[in-house]
Amino acid sequence: MAYLVLARKYRPRRFDDMVGQEHVARTLGHALDAGRVHHAYLFSGIRGLGKTTAARIVARALVCEEGPRRDPCDACEGCRLALEGGHPDIVEIDGASHNKVDDVRDLRERVYYMPQIARRKVYIVDEVHMLSTSAFNALLKTLEEPPEHVHFLFATTEVHKLPATILSRVCRLDFRRVAEGQLAEHLGSIADREDISIEPGALRLVARASEGSVRDAMTLLDQVIAFASEATITEADAREVLGLSEPERIADLVDAFVARDPARALEVLEAILAAGREAGAVAVQLLEHLRTLAIFVRCGPEAVEVTDAERSRLAAQAEGLGAPSWVQGWFDRLAHTLSMLAGHPAPRLLLEMAVLDLSAGEPLEDVLRLAERLVEQPAGPLPRPEGRRAAPRPAGPDRAPSAAVTRRDRQSPLPDDDPDRAELSALLAGALADDGDRGGRARASRTSRRRGSTTPPSDDDDPDGAAASTAAAPDAVSPRPSEPPPPQAGAEPLRDVAPLSAEAAPLARPPGWDEWEALVERCLARDTLTGSVVREVGFGGCTPGAVELWAQPDDFAREQLSTAGPVASIFAQFLSEVFGSAAQVRWVDRPPRVDRAPSLAMVEAERDRAARAAARERALRDDALKRVLEAFEGELVEAEPDPGAPAASEAEVG
Structure with missing residues (x-):
């Protein structure tokens, strides 16, 4: 007798034999026992979960002479014919090869014939999503109001391709992927019945490689059994058949990432690929390890299911990380590489460059942690994480310091008691004040041009005779240690524009x-x-x-x-x-x-200006921000007001 593969030999015959689909078994079992069977069911899910098997169990339960019932008797003529696949009242149709409208019209005509030996007639349509749009339209009326003796059982792996008009006429049951542990346990029971000794680690690898599909898992188990020559199938045998690398080698790669050692990373990768592993499979395993490491770091050691040796390895890697965000950055960059591997003519080159980038590239620092370190760190060079190499500084003249940074040397900042530091701080304050003054005048200029006026109104324009100040008094301007840069060619002069500022024109509060x-x-x-x-x-x-x-x-x-x-x-x-x-x-x-x-638009603009000025002043007083700006030679461009802060008072506004 020819060998019967495990997937067919151990195909479930009852709902209780189905693995990981308890919700489906319970729903269908109760419907059969209560006599409330829907006239059309749709079973959806990935391949190998038991959709067609469940449809055959339901069909057998409906044609059983003792039924309909949850558990067919398997002794009557109807059950015997159904098990042999020759029952005249159970019709199985492959939707992929019978997808034309003429096929559906023929089915629609035959449904009105009474069953031959059973009380019901069952139509099982597999891969129903392959039907054409015209075929679906031809099936609508029959599906909505079928004869009392007819039941439809549809199965599909791509439920999103079905029209909404079909979905609204069927009772949909979604089949779920089987958990790795449950699937490994099921494979172990099959191995015991086959009198085969296999290590639990090998069962876990097969269950993981099947991605939750029972049929795929049993097919892979057949391959592993055929490959093994020893009395006991080992985990190494399963890895060889599945084309997986040893977890220790993947962990060695991550160790090289943590140590910032590109030479070691390339050496480990070369050894893995030399063993015949595919670049895509190595990238997937590396992603799985990074995901486990991220969970270990963020959620704690108890959140991952690994061996004691693997847990110790993860702890060592987590200790060497400069920041938890490193792992997320590595994962994102490697995932991008994996998306390019499929169909690429040189996948190995892509993976090698990705590994080189992850082990030699500069990881992103966590901004909050960096700011905390800057506040706690005394004046001096910015500390670097252990193992991180400083990039050489390019030759040539140094960059000019920005307005918010007063540093003479990146590695040797001025001490707090240096007289030059005080002078530079004064220059900085003046520059910031000058920037704020110029910004306010520029905004006033734009506002005046929008209103069609380029010169401030004179005192004679006031009908009540009240004189309004149109420019700040000269003695109100603070002296600056240095003159501002000359205006650019073609720039509009600002000295004749009335600034909308508190000093130039206080906001009025007319009666009412x-x-x-x-x-x-x-x-x-x-x-x-x-x-x-x-x-x-x-x-x-x-x-x-x-x-x-x-x-x-x-x-x-x-x-x-x-x-x-x-x-x-x-x-x-x-x-x-x-x-x-x-x-x-x-x-x-x-x-x-x-x-x-004033108009309300003017008042709101002044309030916003005052709020932004206050926010900028608060930001410039923040010690953490000062250290960050100094460390990165940056400058404060703009500070957004805090939405929760109280509104500026009229005195602050003008």
């Missing part, structure tokens, strides 16, 4: 400002366009029966608020609610002014 701000917020909540228009208009104050607004006659916001329309209507409604029904608008033909009639 709180009510006006509430009015704008109501407009924004009611209609975004109306609110956006109102917030650009200057508010000059209010008197009994009148609200003074500033805007040029041709200003867009004034036109919208003065012309009949939805914007003017909403504005008039909230105006009467906030200032009273008798309130009227008195327009002043002047653009909004920070010091006399």
